[in-house]
Amino acid sequence: GAGVSQSPSNKVTEKGKDVELRCDPISGHTALYWYRQSLGQGLEFLIYFQGNSAPDKSGLPSDRFSAERTGGSVSTLTIQRTQQEDSAVYLCASSLVGLAGFRTYEQYFGPGTRLTVT
Amino acid sequence: GENVEQHPSTLSVQEGDSAVIKCTYSDSASNYFPWYKQELGKRPQLIIDIRSNVGEKKDQRIAVTLNKTAKHFSLHITETQPEDSAVYFCAARESGYSTLTFGKGTMLLVSP
Secondary structure (H helix, E strand, O other): OOOOEEEOOEEEEOOOOOEEEEEEOOOOOOEEEEEEEOOOOOOEEEEEEEOOOOOEOOOOOOOOEEEEEHHHOOEEEEEOOOOHHHOEEEEEEEEOOOOOOOOOOOOEEOOOEEEEEO | OOOEEEEOOEEEEEOOOOEEEEEEEOOOOEEEEEEEEEOOOOOOEEEEEEEOOOOEEEEOOEEEEEEOOOOEEEEEEOOOOHHHOEEEEEEEEEOOOOOOEEOOOEEEEEEO
16 A cells, blocks of 8 residues: 655745645555754654644654644644754654554654755 | 663664664563664664564564563664665654554665
């Protein structure tokens, strides 16, 4: 079946502009995660959505970052007033959390959006 | 919260050698430890995982060991091949949470 998809694959923006990054999780996956991966760095957790519960926003680095998940499916990560330090690859992942008998914690990653702030 | 340290940051081996990557975690309540492989320009993919009720797990040439007392776990790759070259990430999940805390990654280079 279709995996996690993200768009755009690349985004170049000027400092101070707002950007929106989109994630389409695997159909039926209840959990969705956003990560940031800077050059040579690990996977920095940003935000987590699970079903209809309030999202875990504990990883968002500043109030310029926000995310929504509409209808329990597609998610959009918004970065306002972008800064050069926001340049990174933004990865989305989804998983089947909460269903007994499955590999509920395996996260399936999308291809990422490479954001460059000039 | 959980903190995961991963070593080494880079590892170069000759084809056919074994490779070992080590991670430590801080929260003794963590109970799930996956390893992800990320090839250059591609997305991370799960290669093996272990739960806290198991000390070792093998899958062909890869194995993971867990020492709960010392709070560390390791990835072992035997008979390495050039296609094993990638960045490997370890992670830990705290009991009661669904998020993972990742290590900073190990770049494994396997020379033919």
